[in-house]
Amino acid sequence: MDLPSRKPSDLPRRSYSREEVVDIYELGKLWLESGQHKRAEDVMSGLNEVAPDFAPAWLGTAFLRGTQLDYEGVVAAATAALRLEPDCVEAMLFVVIAALALKDSSMAGTYLGEVGDRIEQGQVSNPNVTRLYKMQLARYQNRE
Amino acid sequence: MSTTIGSPPDSFSLSPLLSLLPTCGSVARVEGMVSSLFARQEKVVQLREQGGSKELERRLVCEEAMLRQVLDWLSAKSGGGE
Numbered sequence: 001m002d003l004p005s006r007k008p009s010d011l012p013r014r015s016y017s018r019e020e021v022v023d024i025y026e027l028g029k030l031w032l033e034s035g036q037h038k039r040a041e042d043v044m045s046g047l048n049e050v051a052p053d054f055a056p057a058w059l060g061t062a063f064l065r066g067t068q069l070d071y072e073g074v075v076a077a078a079t080a081a082l083r084l085e086p087d088c089v090e091a092m093l094f095v096v097i098a099a100l101a102l103k104d105s106s107m108a109g110t111y112l113g114e115v116g117d118r119i120e121q122g123q124v125s126n127p128n129v130t131r132l133y134k135m136q137l138a139r140y141q142n143r144e
Numbered sequence: 145m146s147t148t149i150g151s152p153p154d155s156f157s158l159s160p161l162l163s164l165l166p167t168c169g170s171v172a173r174v175e176g177m178v179s180s181l182f183a184r185q186e187k188v189v190q191l192r193e194q195g196g197s198k199e200l201e202r203r204l205v206c207e208e209a210m211l212r213q214v215l216d217w218l219s220a221k222s223g224g225g226e
Binding site for chain 2: 056
C-alpha cells in the first residue's frame with residue numbers, strides 16, 4: 001500500500017514530553033550557571049510557553065528577572081511556580097527576596113513565616129534553603 | 145561543612161539563588177533529541193508563516209528562540225565547537 005508522502009510540516013503538532021521539558025530545562029540551567037543569560041532566557045521563556053505547568057522553568061525565569069533587577073517580575077514568575085506547587089519553598093524564597101527589595105514587608109514576612117514553618121516541621125531537605133532562609137530572616141529583622 | 149584552604153567554594157557561596165533551582169533532567173539526553181527538535185522548529189517556522197493572532201505569534205517566537213538556542217548548541221557540539 002502506498003502511503004501518501006507527508007512533509008514534517010504537514011504532521012500535527014504534539015505537545016512536549018515531560019522528558020523533553022526537563023532535559024531542555026537542565027540545559028537552560030547549565031547556561032544560567034555559566035553566565036550565558038541570553039541563552040538561558042530564551043530557553044526558560046520558551047519552556048514557560050510550551051510547558052506552563054512546569055514549575056522549575058518559572059523558577060529559572062524568576063532568577064533571570066532578579067539578575068535584571070526586575071523584582072516585580074521575580075514575584076510574578078515565582079508566584080506562577082507557587083500556583084503549580086503551593087509547597088515550593090524555593091519559590092517562596094524568591095518572593096521573599098523580591099518583596100524585601102520592593103520594601104513590601106508584609107509579603108516578605110508572610111512567606112518567611114511559611115518557609116520557617118516548613119523548616120521547623122522537617123519538610124525541607126535542601127540545606128541551601130535553610131541557609132538562604134536564615135539570610136533573608138536577618139535581612140527582614142534588620143530592615144529599615 | 146568541611147573545607148580546606150584552596151578547595152573550591154560550594155555552589156551556594158557562588159550564587160545562593162542558583163542553588164534553589166532544582167535538578168530534574170539530563171543535559172546529555174538532549175543530544176538524542178536533534179531530529180525531533182529540528183522537526184519542531186520546522187513546524188514552528190511554518191506556523192509563523194501562516195500567521196495568526198498576536199498572542200499565537202508571541203508564543204511561537206518564544207518557542208522558536210528556545211529551539212534555535214538548543215539546536216545551535218547541538219550543532220556546535222557535534223562540530224566540536226563546544
